[in-house]
Amino acid sequence: MAADQQSMTLSVDSSRCSGCLTCALVCSFVHDGAFSYERSRIRVWRDDNRGIFVPIACEQCEDAPCVTVCPTGALGRDGQGIVVRNAVRCIGCNECVNVCPMGAISFGPAGWMKCDRCASLGTSPYCAEYCTAGALRWIPARLAAREKTHAAAARWAESKPAGKGA
Amino acid sequence: MLGTMLFVNLTDGSIERRPVDRGLLRDYLGGRGINARLLWDLSRKGMDPLSPEAPLLFGTGTLAGTFAPNSGRMTVTCKSPATGLYLKTNVGSHAAPELRFAGYDYLIFQGKAPHPVYLWIDDGEVSLRDARGLWGLDTRTADRRIKEELGDDQIRTVLIGPAGENLVVFASIMASIYRAAGRGGSGAVMGSKNLKGIAVRGTGDVTVADPEGFMNVALAARRAIREDEYCWTRSFEFGTAQGIIGGNEAGTLPHRNFQDGHIADGYKLSGEYVSEKFAHPEACSSCVLHCGRFSRVKSGPYAGTFTAGPEYETLASLGSKCGTTDTAAVIKAGELCNILGMDTISAGSLISFAMECYERGVLTAKTTDGLDLSWGNTEAMMILLEKMARREGLGDLLANGSRAAAKTLGHGSEAWAIQAKGLEQSMVDVRGTMSYALAFALNPRGPDHLTTECLAEFGYTPEVKRLAEEITGTPKATDSISPEGKPRMVAWHEEIYAVTDCLGICVFTDTWSYTRINFENMAAMFTAATGIPLSADEARRIGERIITLERAFNLREGLTREELDVLPRRMVSEGSPTLRNGERTLTPEKLDGMLREYYALRKWDPKTGIPRRETLERLGLDSTVKDAIGAR
Numbered sequence: 155m156a157a158d159q160q161s162m163t164l165s166v167d168s169s170r171c172s173g174c175l176t177c178a179l180v181c182s183f184v185h186d187g188a189f190s191y192e193r194s195r196i197r198v199w200r201d202d203n204r205g206i207f208v209p210i211a212c213e214q215c216e217d218a219p220c221v222t223v224c225p226t227g228a229l230g231r232d233g234q235g236i237v238v239r240n241a242v243r244c245i246g247c248n249e250c251v252n253v254c255p256m257g258a259i260s261f262g263p264a265g266w267m268k269c270d271r272c273a274s275l276g277t278s279p280y281c282a283e284y285c286t287a288g289a290l291r292w293i294p295a296r297l298a299a300r301e302k303t304h305a306a307a308a309r310w311a312e313s314k315p316a317g318k319g320a
Numbered sequence: 321m322l323g324t325m326l327f328v329n330l331t332d333g334s335i336e337r338r339p340v341d342r343g344l345l346r347d348y349l350g351g352r353g354i355n356a357r358l359l360w361d362l363s364r365k366g367m368d369p370l371s372p373e374a375p376l377l378f379g380t381g382t383l384a385g386t387f388a389p390n391s392g393r394m395t396v397t398c399k400s401p402a403t404g405l406y407l408k409t410n411v412g413s414h415a416a417p418e419l420r421f422a423g424y425d426y427l428i429f430q431g432k433a434p435h436p437v438y439l440w441i442d443d444g445e446v447s448l449r450d451a452r453g454l455w456g457l458d459t460r461t462a463d464r465r466i467k468e469e470l471g472d473d474q475i476r477t478v479l480i481g482p483a484g485e486n487l488v489v490f491a492s493i494m495a496s497i498y499r500a501a502g503r504g505g506s507g508a509v510m511g512s513k514n515l516k517g518i519a520v521r522g523t524g525d526v527t528v529a530d531p532e533g534f535m536n537v538a539l540a541a542r543r544a545i546r547e548d549e550y551c552w553t554r555s556f557e558f559g560t561a562q563g564i565i566g567g568n569e570a571g572t573l574p575h576r577n578f579q580d581g582h583i584a585d586g587y588k589l590s591g592e593y594v595s596e597k598f599a600h601p602e603a604c605s606s607c608v609l610h611c612g613r614f615s616r617v618k619s620g621p622y623a624g625t626f627t628a629g630p631e632y633e634t635l636a637s638l639g640s641k642c643g644t645t646d647t648a649a650v651i652k653a654g655e656l657c658n659i660l661g662m663d664t665i666s667a668g669s670l671i672s673f674a675m676e677c678y679e680r681g682v683l684t685a686k687t688t689d690g691l692d693l694s695w696g697n698t699e700a701m702m703i704l705l706e707k708m709a710r711r712e713g714l715g716d717l718l719a720n721g722s723r724a725a726a727k728t729l730g731h732g733s734e735a736w737a738i739q740a741k742g743l744e745q746s747m748v749d750v751r752g753t754m755s756y757a758l759a760f761a762l763n764p765r766g767p768d769h770l771t772t773e774c775l776a777e778f779g780y781t782p783e784v785k786r787l788a789e790e791i792t793g794t795p796k797a798t799d800s801i802s803p804e805g806k807p808r809m810v811a812w813h814e815e816i817y818a819v820t821d822c823l824g825i826c827v828f829t830d831t832w833s834y835t836r837i838n839f840e841n842m843a844a845m846f847t848a849a850t851g852i853p854l855s856a857d858e859a860r861r862i863g864e865r866i867i868t869l870e871r872a873f874n875l876r877e878g879l880t881r882e883e884l885d886v887l888p889r890r891m892v893s894e895g896s897p898t899l900r901n902g903e904r905t906l907t908p909e910k911l912d913g914m915l916r917e918y919y920a921l922r923k924w925d926p927k928t929g930i931p932r933r934e935t936l937e938r939l940g941l942d943s944t945v946k947d948a949i950g951a952r
């Protein structure tokens with residue numbers, strides 16, 4: 155699966171999230187052996203009133219602010235492009251938590267917590283495998299980009315008539 | 321793994337914690353089962369359901385909080401103010417997992433608070449807080465206020481609306497605003513205790529005894545349901561309202577208060593139409609099926625409406641049964657029921673009952689506060705829903721349920737109250753389906769499908785047809801007009817439903833996705849989670865124990881089988897013009913025949929319908945049960 159980690163991506167589409175939270179339950183269990191929202195590396199923010207659910211997980215940013223800001227150089231990238239931490243160097247200063255624009259890093263019950271796309275388990279992400287609604291998918295990165303392009307183009311095209319007309 | 325039971329005495333504000341008893345869990349599996357036992361032990365014959373002494377129980381499913389498929393549910397149990405009988409009502413959302421993450425598996429409320437309060441559970445910290453400022457608020461507003469007050473918008477709430485406060489006998493308890501423990505008036509019981517709600521934040525763990533074993537069985541079951549194309553696709557795409565078009569074509573979609581079963585333009589109420597125009601899937605905790613909807617109305621007179629739902633029951637009850645196919649109006653009516661805290665099944669039934677009374681001249685503009693209750697008048701429906709929740713004018717009469725309302729109105733209106741034992745029937749025309757007829761009659765809380773839904777009777781796939789024949793031993797099992805094999809069909813479904821409810825799994829998994837959730841994998845998950853050995857056969861026997869104990873509760877009240885095992889009068893005395901040209905497909909004699917065969921199967925006394933002494937002994941029910949119901 156290691157080769158996949160480079161060419162594949164965890165695609166997150168909040169508009170399809172149904173709020174079942176299976177991702178969080180699976181995540182906490184496969185990583186820590188307990189069911190818990192707090193232990194989950196993927197967080198789902200929920201607005202019960204309006205029926206809106208937003209899953210948030212580390213995007214493994216190309217130019218990752220957490221890596222840049224880390225004062226001890228504890229954060230870096232592994233061979234598969236996953237942002238990882240060197241626990242010995244980490245001083246727990248919380249800078250990475252503060253700087254992450256997604257709020258995807260936290261110090262939780264399992265210490266420093268962040269999605270590693272299940273690379274540490276040697277598998278593809280469990281959350282995507284058990285997401286029923288199609289909000290989380292493990293797909294080729296190229297396909298994810300192309301889907302975005304198509305969706306944007308289709309939105310623009312929708313309002314246009316066929317042909318130039320007269 | 322074992323959590324805590326929280327005993328809350330609302331009268332003096334004392335809160336006591338007790339560990340869940342391992343023996344109780346072994347004998348009753350959890351949720352619905354443990355609640356049934358607690359209610360039996362904590363109640364006495366003749367207890368007023370709205371008195372301080374009446375207990376109100378919340379029991380989370382034993383697998384709630386895990387990723388076992390569709391496992392995040394909890395059972396609310398009490399004595400029903402609608403029927404004066406046993407009431408269990410089950411609710412999804414994420415309330416049960418949140419409670420378990422906070423460490424509490426059961427909440428037991430007794431007494432009555434001196435003024436409105438709500439229970440705040442913040443992990444280990446539990447307190448009763450003043451809710452005087454919340455009293456009178458709808459569930460949506462109260463949910464927001466509580467989250468503001470406690471400073472956390474990710475808290476889960478379980479609330480009653482104005483209907484519960486005003487002791488409307490079909491008031492529901494609402495989890496996360498829109499998910500209802502709907503039937504039988506548990507919201508009124510909560511209201512009678514001055515308990516506005518429960519707010520919970522759980523940040524702890526739920527663990528299992530055998531993680532690897534649990535993961536193997538639970539994830540295999542999830543995949544099996546997901547791979548059941550027919551079931552999964554229809555559920556995900558269309559929700560429960562996938563059944564509307566078929567019912568309408570078969571002439572069994574309730575129309576004009578069950579006077580017939582077909583409405584023109586019925587497709588506008590279908591899951592296909594609703595999902596295309598208004599709704600997207602929204603799910604309870606760890607759900608695979610995603611039958612839940614969340615709808616929004618963008619234009620027209622009901623623009624701005626948004627709510628979870630509507631499901632099949634709401635679309636039929638507040639739609640076709642009231643003579644309308646105005647989808648947006650039904651969504652609006654559903655929103656009102658949810659935020660006022662009323663059961664959509666009963667609320668719609670009360671409106672259609674009033675409409676039939678209006679049609680037949682028993683209600684007139686003079687007695688309806690000037691409302692024109694003609695079939696399909698959606699504007700009048702909205703006003704009436706508000707009036708019922710606030711007990712104003714005609715609404716006050718209807719808020720007592722259709723049995724009581726008909727008794728007051730008289731003039732033959734009893735025949736138009738589609739209720740039995742005081743509960744309004746859910747939206748199935750049981751004249752066309754004998755398993756449902758028998759199951760509805762036997763249901764201890766009254767005529768509906770959530771104690772036993774025998775979908776297998778319809779034999780909708782070759783696999784389901786085979787299962788139905790296997791359960792009953794007859795190919796007639798899927799001939800829905802024939803009584804043959806139906807008692808066995810009902811008994812099997814009752815047992816699997818009981819076990820499923822105990823575990824907190826959604827009963828739709830075992831009767832849509834037949835065989836993917838079964839006694840074997842449920843027993844295996846229970847054992848892996850709790851460390852308590854359980855076989856499939858033993859699980860089934862416990863299911864039978866629970867069903868028998870629930871019946872015992874009603875027998876202890878002193879009711880006879882003629883009072884208990886009944887259907888709404890219209891179902892057994894009138895044919896439906898759209899079903900086999902009005903043929904009397906269901907008669908009292910036919911029902912009685914099925915009942916007697918069922919008693920024999922259960923080893924209950926064929927004359928009285930009371931479980932025999934040796935049956936109770938075989939099921940391990942103790943002498944307090946035997947003596948209380950006069951078993952021989």
